[in-house]
Amino acid sequence: MSRQGTLGVAVIGTGRMGADHVRRINDVISGARVAAVVDIDAERVKALADSIEGCTAHTDPEAAMAAPEVDAVLIASPGPAHEAALLAAFRHDLPVLxxxxxTPDAASALRVLEAEQRLGHRRVQVGFMRRYDADYARLKRLLDAGAYGRTLMLHNKHRNADTPPGFSNAMVVNDSLVHEIDVTRWLLDTEITSVRMVRPAATSHAPEGLDDPQFALFETAAGQLVDTELFLNCGFGYQVSCEAVCERGTARIGDDHGVFVNSAGRWGGEIAPGFVERFEDAYDRQVQAWVDATRRGEVEGPGCWDGYAAAAVCEAGVRAQATGERVAVELIERPALYR
Structure with missing residues (x-):
């Protein structure tokens, strides 16, 4: 570790998420510093590096990884670039968030999974940040404790104010539903075995070519049913909630996030405008947990198996969109490294 045990991090990708992680490492969390930044936009990455003491700018991820001051890698580039960056990190045996x-599909995720197995030890934590949200963490502890018996169903809600230009039906699954996919697997500690996608009456506010809202139904290996409402052009803000229905009770999170006020003849609270604001604390906790584990020489949190499983469920979801049918999820046998 550089600088008296401080973790030197190379941040790959300096767009919206990458720039936010640079800010987070510099200004919010402890135990790490941004040692290098990488982007295909040479001017942008140089300007960013110049604003950070001791930070170097690169357009080649592997060149950054080879720098002596780099101890770990945070990948925030677009999904199609992840496989190459991950394999490069494996060549340098660097821990990765x-x-x-x-990766964008199950085949490439499987290649990454196999490459990490050849290393013989885990190196990757995948950024499923909801696992670090305080409410989701409390719900996980409650379900694991079994106070209300076995969990039978989950009801999820996932609403965005609007979608960016070019947002497609496949992105409904790959960019939005993917979070409920990981939450389901994590909360219930089981795999999703099938997906069905249903289209309710469409909102007039969805852009042409996008079916909105949509409704997803999962079956799990343990026999549970999980439904998710996806309403991505609701117009009023960002809402995420989850209700677990158990044998002897229910538990719900997400309905009352933030401060609830009574004033001037009205009652209520604020709705977050987007996912960054809603899950800001979760992102902070996620990166801090990664830094702390890495400094201890450990790897924690969701890993390559979780990334691969999510990709496989997403592929089933996209096929279900196209066919309107129940589609089975195809997974390899879980390798010993991830058990």
Missing amino acids: CEKPL
Whole structure:
């Protein structure tokens, strides 16, 4: 580690998420510093590096990884670039925090999974940040404790104010539903075995070519059913909630996030405008946990198996969109490294 045990991090990708992680490492968390930044935009990355003491600018991820002051890698580049960056990190045997998706499809995720197995030890934490949200963490502890018996169902809600230009039906699954996919697997500690996608009456506010809202239904290996409402052009803000229905009770999170006020003849609270604001604390906790584990020489949190499983479920979801049918999820046998 550089600078008296401080973790030197190379941040790959300096767009919205990458720049936010640079800010987070510099200004919010402890135990790490941004040692290098990487982007294909040479001017942008140089300007960013010049604003950070002791930071170097690169357009080649592997050149940054080879720098002596770099101890770990945070990948925040677009999904199609993740595989190459991950394989480069494996060549340097560097710990990685990789924003979701691990890779955009199950075949490439499987290649990454196999490459990490050849190393003989885990190196990757995947950025499924909801696992670090305080409410989701409390729900996980409650379900694991079994106070209300076995969990039978989950009801999820995932609403965005609007979608960016070019947002497609496949992105509904790959960019939005993917979070409920990981949450389901994590909360219930089981695999998703099938997906069905249903289209309710469409909102007039969705852009042409996008079916909105949509409704997803999962079956799990343990026999549970999980439904998710996806309403991505609701117009009023960003809402995420989850209700677990158990044998002897229910538990719900997400309905009352933030401060609830009574004033001037009205009652209520604020709705977050987007996912960055809603899950800001979760992102902070996620990166801090990664830094702390890395400094201890450990790897924690969701890993390559979780990234691969999510990609496989996403592929089933996209096929279900196209066919309107129940589609089975195809997974390899879980390798020993990830058990």
